[in-house]
Amino acid sequence: MRQDRIGFIGLGNMGARMTRRLVDAGIAVLGLDRDPARPAAAGAQTAGSIKEVVDFADLVMLSLPDSHAVESVVEGQDGILAHARAGQTVVDLSTAAASSTIRLHGLLAARGVRYIDAGISGGAAAAEKGTLTLMIGGEPEAIEAVRWAFAPISSKALNMGASGAGHTTKLLNNFLNAVSLAATAEVMVAGKKAGLDLHQLLDVLNSSSGVNFATLNRFPSIVDGNYLEGGLTSKLMTKDVVLYIERARELGVASLNGSGPLASFGLATALGYGEMISNKVVDAIGDVSGGIRLHQPQGDRA
Structure with a gap:
């Protein structure tokens, strides 16, 4: 497998950042996205079709919104299955349904193509720094053969098991992330309504049994009006x-x-926050709790 080039499909919020890391590591990347300006903005060459991407590299990476998008790219009339050649590897970095992943793995295996699912965690900041955590599913030898491509984008890449294991692990992680973010948002709104100092409340939570990722890494910024834009939407x-x-x-x-x-x-x-970062859930809960905001805009301060 050539280790100097990668085809990349889906250069959105996370895909573009990963592509930039790969390019900065000296790897030639041919990118394809619905927005034709995105590959060049990330430092990649721009492809006009999936066929061009598949013809360009032995390794193709996907970063797409969901399983429906992945299935369209893989199984569509002009998709990866139609053009892939034996010996190629496809790495799916999307958050996708494990059942779909396992099915696609079987279809591609019949063509001699390896399919690896690699869930990612760490958000936009980790993608920019190349410190993502990868949760990987697939054959061990296939995973080992592409670790060179994981190195520029991740600080931890764990083989979780057979096909689908990576995407299953990602869903388990994201569920806990959703629970902690939603629950902490509710607690912080309650704290605000109770008249508590929110930084002191966080200090208590972070040294007590209520500590979680949201209390440690999200709300110290959110309470000051910084929603840490660039992450997962609601x-x-x-x-x-x-x-x-x-x-x-x-x-x-x-x-x-x-x-x-x-x-x-x-x-x-x-309430209109669907396309905004999921941290805005605290404002949605605040809206239905009396119009509460954790932070006070500068002009409203006494």
Whole structure:
């Protein structure tokens, strides 16, 4: 496998940042996106079709919104399956349904193409720094053969098992992320209404049993009006929770805690925050709790 070039499909919020890391590592990247300006903005060459991407490199990476988009790119009339050649590898960095991933793995394997699912975590900041965590599923030898491509974008790349294991792990992680973010948002609105100093409240939480990723890494900025733009939107968070619940159903696991984050991020979407970063869920909860905002705009301060 040539280790100096990669085809990359989907250069959105995360894909563009990963592409930039690959390019800066000296790898030639041919990118394809619905927005034809995105590949060049990320430092990549611009492809005009999936066929061009597949013809360009032995390794093709995908970073797409959901399984429907992945299936369209792989199985579409002019998709990867139509043009792939034996010996190629496709790495899916999307957040996708494990059942779809496993099915696509089988279709591509029949053509002699390796398909690896690699869920990512860390958000936009980690993507820019190349410190993402990768949760990988697929054959061990296939994964080892592409670790050179993971190195510029991640600080941790863990083989979680067979096909679908990476995307399953990603859904488990994202569900906990959704629960902690939604629950902490509710707690912070309650703290604001109670007249508590929010930085002191966070200090208590972060040294007590309520500590979580949101209290440690999100709300110290949010309470000062910095929503840490660039991460997962409320619509995408809702999609991930739904995927988790469906995966739990497939595994025969009772999902008793799915309703909370579904309601919270569904509320955010209904109130117009759907395309905004999911941290805005705190404003949605604040809206229905009396118009509460955690931070006070500069002009409103005494």
